[in-house]
């Protein structure tokens with residue numbers, strides 16, 4: 299059971315690594331942030347005074363963030 303779970307997690311980690319653009323987003327780690335971004339160089343992130351962190355899109359939406367208006 300535990301071994302199977304570990305393998306699944308490892309496989310998941312591999313797929314995240316290979317499809318990082320599709321499965322992860324950039325957010326400004328500020329309590330005032332309301333958007334998440336698909337690209338780190340987005341101008342919406344240039345105002346960020348806090349750390350920019352890469353998280354899954356799911357994590358971003360769970361924080362109540364929505365897709366940045368500067369991106370498709």
Ligand SMILES: [Zn+2]
Pocket residue numbers: 334335336337340341342343366367368369
């Ligand atoms: Zn953006």
